Amino acid sequence: MGDLGEASDAQLVMLVARYDEVALAEIYRRHGGAVFGLARRVINNQTEAEDVTQEIFLRLWSQPERFDPARGTLRSFLLTQTHARAVDVIRSLNSSRRRELNDAARTARSGYDVHREAWDVLVSQEVLKALQEIPVEERRVIELAYFEGHTYVQVAEILHVPEGTVKGRIRNGMRRMRGELARQGIEGVD
C-alpha cells in the first residue's frame, strides 16, 4: 500500500493491527476531529474531552479487532465508543460539578435557542434536514439523552412525563431519523 491517504478505513485498521503507527495517524487525521468534537459536546470540558479522545485511539490501537466493518463504518464505531465513554465521564461527576459544566457551556452559547442548540453544531446538511422532520418533543428527548447524557428514566423525570412516553419518543424519533437519512441515501457516517 503506497499511499495511506488512498487506503480505506478498513484497510487502515488492518494496518493498525500490525502495529502500523502511520495508519493510526491517518485514522486520527480522518476521524480525530469528530471524536474530539463529540466528546467535548457531551462533556463540556476540554481536558476531559482530550482524555476521552486519547483513550478512544489507544483502544483502537490495542484492540483493532473490535472494529467489524460488516457492522458499520469506522466513524460510527469510533463515535459510538466516544459517546459511551463520554457519558461514563459525566455520570461519574457529582451533580454540582456537572451543573457547573452545563452552565458554563450554556453561557458560552448564550443567545441560542435551548431546544436548537444541540443541532447547530451539526455539519451535515442532510442530518439537519432529517432532524427537521422530527417532531420537537421527540427531538427534545433525544437531545437530553444523547447530548446531556441522561438515562431515559432521568429524561422522564426532567420533563415530568411517564417513562414509557419517553421510551416511545426516543424510539419513534430515532426511527423517523433513520427513515429520513435513508431517504436521502445516507446509510452511515464516514
Added chain:
Amino acid sequence: MSHEEAFELLAPLALDALDPEVRLHVDAHVESCLDCRRELDELREVAAALGNTIESPPEDLWARIASNLYEDPIDVTSLPPLLIEYPVSEIPRGGRVARRARIIVAATLLAAAAAIFALAINLSSESGRVANLQSELQTSAVRQALATPGHRLVTMSGNNNKVLATFVVLHDGTGYLVSSKLTPLPAGEAYQMWGIVDGTPVSIGVMGSQPRHWRARRALPYSASPWNLRAVRSHRRTRWWPQERCRSAAELEDSVTTPAIIRGAITTGSRPFRKGRRLWHIVSFTLSGIAGGVTQQFM
C-alpha cells in the same frame, strides 16, 4: 429479558440512555439475537450521525496519543510479582493429583514492606473466594476475577518448568494475567499469546514487552478441551499479522523468529485439599519445556 422487552430498549441503548443494570440485560439478549443486533447496528448509525460534528482537536493531542502507544495502558506502578511453587510431594493427601501438578501460589511483592503474601484459594466457603490477597493485588479487574467463584488459575512455564506467568480464567472465558516473571523485551518487540485450538493457532493478544497487566483479547476455554497456550516474541512495526497468516500450529512455529517462550495448558478439574485449618485449591495443569529451536525468519 424477553425479545420484545429488549427490542423496545434498543433505541435508548443506542443513545447510551439505559441504567447500567438494564443495559446488562439488553446487551446479553442482543448478544444472542441477530435481529436485535442488526436493529441496534442501524440505530447506532443514526446516533453516530447525530454526534458527527467536527472540531479541531488541540494540536499536541496526536503527539500525546503517539507517545503512549507503546506504554502499558494500565497501572504500571506495581512491582513485578513473585511466584512461589510448592512441589507436588508436599501436597497432603486429598485425592489423586496429576503427577506433574503443582500448587501454584502466586504472590505479590508489596511495594514498601516487601512482605510476601501467599495467594490461595480458600474453599472453606462454598464460593471459593480468595481470602488474602485482595488488597495486595494491584488491578481491580484481576482482583475481581480472583474473587469470582469458580475461577481457574493457569500457569505457564519456561525452562526447567519454572513458572513464568499465571493467569486467571473466569467462567465466561475472560482471562487476565495475574503475575509474570517474563524477561522484559527490547523496544520494538512484544510477547504475543497464542492458543492452539484443534491445531490452528488463534491469537489471544499481545502482552507488550514487559507484561504486567493484561487481559486476554479472546475468550479462553474454561471447561472445554484444553487449549495449548504459548507466548512468543513478535516484532512490532512489521507488516505482519500472524492471525491472518497462520493456518496451522506448524505454520505458526515457522513464522516467528523465536520459539515459544512459555507454554502451558488450561486443564479442567481441580481438587481441594486440607492444610492446617484451611481447604486449599489445587490447580492442576500440564507443563512442557520450552519449544525447540528457532525456526525460520519470517517475512
